[in-house]
Amino acid sequence: MTTIPNIDSAAGEAALDSELKALIADVLGLDPAQAAAFGPESGLFGHLPELDSMAVAGLLTEMEDRLGIVIEDDDVDGEMLETYGGLLAFARAKLNPR
């Protein structure tokens, strides 16, 4: 499992970004290069037909495993799943709660 020790640092942020992109590439069957092109506004759930509830569930469960976080029912909302930026912000907040 990949661990992301210090999310405050730029290196940690980049590691989280690439881990999340790799995970989405795994779920959608994309080349890493395609996933690398994801930006904050790239649409996810509701924008990509293949990303149905079962696929999103798999994505979140894999995020728990790879990032070592626990995602509760209440965490999962439209905002977090709608764009890549939303998902990244959610993962960052989970790893670095204030």
Place this chain on the structure above:
Amino acid sequence: MIFTWNHPGPDGGSPSEELLVAFDRGRTVRVLVCPAWFDEANKLRRFTIEVMRRLDAAGIDTLLPDLPGCNESLAPLEDQTLASWRAGMAAAGEALGATHVLAIRAGALVAPASLPGWHYTAQTGPKLLRGMIRARTIAAREAGMAETSEGLMAQGRESGLVLGGWPIGAAMFRELETAEPALAPGQMDIAQSMVGGPGLWLRAEPDEDAGQADRLAAIIVESIGNSAP
């Protein structure tokens, strides 16, 4: 490729005819394949058969029975339990003369302990349930219904639950909450890192990967070679 075998029936119940996909040429090494479950079964079906083709080419027989209640099986899925699936796989292994077992994902939960073999990226019962419950709560939310994981878990324990289209009985549900795969003597884990690339069960749409099938088959062939007398 499609054959039948006779399930003697649980606890002296009526025998039934079950289907299996097999590469059966009466060779010495005969691998019983315990498939992945539910949604993962669909995503990994093609991969599973591709691995079997490669083992066939390497001179190894493979036998892939349906889990009772799945695919062509006439048994009702909601009546199945972890114990009935274990018994079904053990009966298949015996009836078909299996010498080894290849268990895929949650298939490791029902791999006969009497056979040496491999657990490919074994999945635990709690993780399997968690993923399926989560899919249901997300779908419910999209539909404007309020369902919580806790509520669904309680309902599943009490009266069973339909998850991702699969009716899972209460007994099976309760068993899965604590089910962990265990390696029996002569069995080894094969992690995804040994096969390389992303696991195909993660994929939103079923897919295949010839390289992964090549590598998993090669690991099995090598392992059999190492253990040959």
